[in-house]
Amino acid sequence: VIVPVELGARRYEVLVGDGVxxxxxxxxxxxxxxxxxxxxxxxxxxxxxxxxxMPAEVFTVPDGEGAKSLPVVxxxxxxxxVFGLSRSDVVVAVGGGVVTDLAGFAAAxxxxxxxxxxxxxxxxxxVDAAIGGKTGVNLPEGKNLAGAFHQPRLVVADLxxxxxxxxxxxxxGMAEVxxxxxxxxxxxFRSLRTGDVSDLGAIVRRCVEIKAEVVADDxxxxxxRRATLNFGHTLGHAIENAGGYGKLLHGxxxxxxxxxxxxxxxxxxxxxxxxxxxxxxxxxxxxxxLHAPDLxxxxxxxxLKLDKKGANQWVLxxxxxxxxxxxDVTAGDVEALLDLVSTPPAS
Amino acid sequence: VIVPVELGARRYEVLVGDGVxxxxxxxxxxxxxxxxxxxxxxxxxxxxxxxxxMPAEVFTVPDGEGAKSLPVVxxxxxxxxVFGLSRSDVVVAVGGGVVTDLAGFAAAxxxxxxxxxxxxxxxxxxVDAAIGGKTGVNLPEGKNLAGAFHQPRLVVADLxxxxxxxxxxxxxGMAEVxxxxxxxxxxxFRSLRTGDVSDLGAIVRRCVEIKAEVVADDxxxxxxRRATLNFGHTLGHAIENAGGYGKLLHGxxxxxxxxxxxxxxxxxxxxxxxxxxxxxxxxxxxxxxLHAPDLxxxxxxxxLKLDKKGANQWVLxxxxxxxxxxxDVTAGDVEALLDLVSTPPAS
Numbered sequence: 001v002i003v004p005v006e007l008g009a010r011r012y013e014v015l016v017g018d019g020v021x022x023x024x025x026x027x028x029x030x031x032x033x034x035x036x037x038x039x040x041x042x043x044x045x046x047x048x049x050x051x052x053x054m055p056a057e058v059f060t061v062p063d064g065e066g067a068k069s070l071p072v073v074x075x076x077x078x079x080x081x082v083f084g085l086s087r088s089d090v091v092v093a094v095g096g097g098v099v100t101d102l103a104g105f106a107a108a109x110x111x112x113x114x115x116x117x118x119x120x121x122x123x124x125x126x127v128d129a130a131i132g133g134k135t136g137v138n139l140p141e142g143k144n145l146a147g148a149f150h151q152p153r154l155v156v157a158d159l160x161x162x163x164x165x166x167x168x169x170x171x172x173g174m175a176e177v178x179x180x181x182x183x184x185x186x187x188x189f190r191s192l193r194t195g196d197v198s199d200l201g202a203i204v205r206r207c208v209e210i211k212a213e214v215v216a217d218d219x220x221x222x223x224x225r226r227a228t229l230n231f232g233h234t235l236g237h238a239i240e241n242a243g244g245y246g247k248l249l250h251g252x253x254x255x256x257x258x259x260x261x262x263x264x265x266x267x268x269x270x271x272x273x274x275x276x277x278x279x280x281x282x283x284x285x286x287x288x289x290l291h292a293p294d295l296x297x298x299x300x301x302x303x304l305k306l307d308k309k310g311a312n313q314w315v316l317x318x319x320x321x322x323x324x325x326x327x328d329v330t331a332g333d334v335e336a337l338l339d340l341v342s343t344p345p346a347s
Numbered sequence: 348v349i350v351p352v353e354l355g356a357r358r359y360e361v362l363v364g365d366g367v368x369x370x371x372x373x374x375x376x377x378x379x380x381x382x383x384x385x386x387x388x389x390x391x392x393x394x395x396x397x398x399x400x401m402p403a404e405v406f407t408v409p410d411g412e413g414a415k416s417l418p419v420v421x422x423x424x425x426x427x428x429v430f431g432l433s434r435s436d437v438v439v440a441v442g443g444g445v446v447t448d449l450a451g452f453a454a455a456x457x458x459x460x461x462x463x464x465x466x467x468x469x470x471x472x473x474v475d476a477a478i479g480g481k482t483g484v485n486l487p488e489g490k491n492l493a494g495a496f497h498q499p500r501l502v503v504a505d506l507x508x509x510x511x512x513x514x515x516x517x518x519x520g521m522a523e524v525x526x527x528x529x530x531x532x533x534x535x536f537r538s539l540r541t542g543d544v545s546d547l548g549a550i551v552r553r554c555v556e557i558k559a560e561v562v563a564d565d566x567x568x569x570x571x572r573r574a575t576l577n578f579g580h581t582l583g584h585a586i587e588n589a590g591g592y593g594k595l596l597h598g599x600x601x602x603x604x605x606x607x608x609x610x611x612x613x614x615x616x617x618x619x620x621x622x623x624x625x626x627x628x629x630x631x632x633x634x635x636x637l638h639a640p641d642l643x644x645x646x647x648x649x650x651l652k653l654d655k656k657g658a659n660q661w662v663l664x665x666x667x668x669x670x671x672x673x674x675d676v677t678a679g680d681v682e683a684l685l686d687l688v689s690t691p692p693a694s
Contacts, residue, residue, distance in 0.1 A: 081486060109493040147459045
């Protein structure tokens with residue numbers, strides 16, 4: 001299946017299917033015709049080999065969100081230079097969000113802009129991180145504070161690579177899937193209630209379609225449309241950031257953030273309590289956490305202040321499948337949400 | 348005088364004149380209407396104060412080409428975050444190419460793209476570095492190897508700030524002025540022969556017009572037009588880079604590079620010997636060096652290989668005011684040029 005991301009001169013395609021990574025060489029030749037060599041960026045643990053069909057060298061970046069730093073980007077750029085990569089060549093990222101964010105930002109910066117391709121191996125990357133051109137690194141002051149909008153030339157989502165994904169990472173990816181259901185597709189949302197994910201192919205394809213449509217409509221997050229993808233992310237990022245990265249996976253922090261956003265949506269914009277409980281039950285059915293017992297409130301407050309999405313912009317859902325942005329969230333609201341997510345739902 | 352840079356949605360203006368930096372507050376309010384605070388980036392030695400007309404904090408970067416590094420960009424972004432700069436605010440760079448390259452790249456990266464304005468204080472910045480959106484830093488492997496195309500919202504070229512410029516820096520700026528004459532304007536070129544620069548205002552305005560027109564025509568250096576601005580820069584950058592930065596000013600290295608490019612133009616594309624000698628005499632009249640006695644040839648060879656302009660692309664001038672790009676330059680040609688620029692012209 002090919003899902004296009006319609007961005008005019010920056011249009012590209014997402015290949016979704018079993019074994020589609022083996023089409024990389026042919027597709028690269030078509031999409032980046034000037035490339036004579038490829039810099040493959042991956043992690044030691046990924047273990048997915050790709051053949052770009054041209055002279056290539058593999059560069060590994062460290063594991064974990066902590067690897068998303070400017071020194072790692074500099075290291076990549078320096079190695080690209082020594083490898084002899086020119087601005088007409090191509091960077092191929094193979095991995096999850098950490099790899100695609102790093103390789104994408106390095107490609108954006110190297111020679112002030114070099115083509116790159118994402119081969120997304122985990123679920124989270126396939127449905128979210130690899131699509132849309134957001135690249136970047138974290139600063140000690142906040143997540144993704146330095147980066148670039150730099151669209152890939154191609155995204156490959158090979159369903160085969162999901163077979164060996166640890167269950168915890170699969171669940172973390174499902175957090176973003178649940179999010180797509182909440183913000184854009186009630187039928188998708190309802191289909192997730194049982195926790196049955198045997199038809200991952202259909203799930204990935206539908207999420208890619210939603211993401212592609214939103215990105216095409218609001219590439220640089222200026223109209224508010226792309227911001228709706230941040231449902232659950234305002235508090236989720238702050239929790240993830242305050243945890244010092246690594247304790248909670250991104251998707252796990254977002255799950256907790258979505259629970260908070262659901263309750264806030266009930267309070268502020270009339271989301272029904274039934275829907276709130278459906279959201280909680282669906283996240284739980286996917287094996288995702290709904291609370292974190294020892295939140296560092298001072299750090300979370302600081303992270304909220306520095307989050308570029310802004311403490312003043314929350315995505316709320318008046319009903320499943322529809323969102324609104326609001327700035328009407330007080331410090332008291334945040335305190336109440338932190339109280340809420342400190343304990344599990346009463347079941 | 349206002350010179351527009353016609354880039355459609357990214358159109359902006361260059362203000363040229365005596366005291367125009369005092370128009371900054373009013374112009375900022377018009378050009379970046381959403382900005383609520385300004386991060387002013389400058390160097391200790393610049394000493395030019397500006398009033399952005401909104402809450403502001405000053406951040407200084409180190410002097411010299413060596414400051415153009417990713418750690419300095421990271422430091423700026425971190426300080427922007429602590430200052431509370433949001434993506435709707437503005438960065439104001441006050442200084443020369445080092446400052447505008449650094450602040451521009453930090454602005455490009457911060458929140459994946461924040462507005463910035465250049466207040467160019469030296470001649471080199473006013474006629475070249477501040478205009479056109481090329482931002483970036485050096486890597487040990489080469490000059491400007493990491494960066495971004497990120498257009499400013501406004502460029503201010505206040506002629507008053509040239510009054511206190513050290514003569515050596517003024518001369519270095521004149522190297523780029525001579526370049527504009529060679530590549531695009533025979534009348535400008537001839538006017539520089541005496542070394543009289545009493546009408547700097549007219550000189551700055553004319554160079555800004557040329558730069559603006561070239562950038563508008565080829566923003567991302569893809570058609571070959573913008574590449575013509577690199578006359579003298581292929582070897583000049585390599586000499587500057589091999590020198591470890593700091594021994595020669597950028598304009599001084601470019602002067603030597605232009606002498607080489609002039610001779611190569613004679614050899615390859617028929618530039619008259621008279622014109623070659625006029626170029627040498629004009630550079631000398633501006634107080635610029637024409638040779639460097641102790642060139643590190645191994646380092647220059649390496650720098651040429653890694654220069655993103657490529658050893659394979661040289662800008663040559665068949666006559667004053669016209670350029671061609673050529674890939675037809677051999678290692679032997681480079682050796683001959685290095686022999687040439689190791690000694691002064693026989694006068």
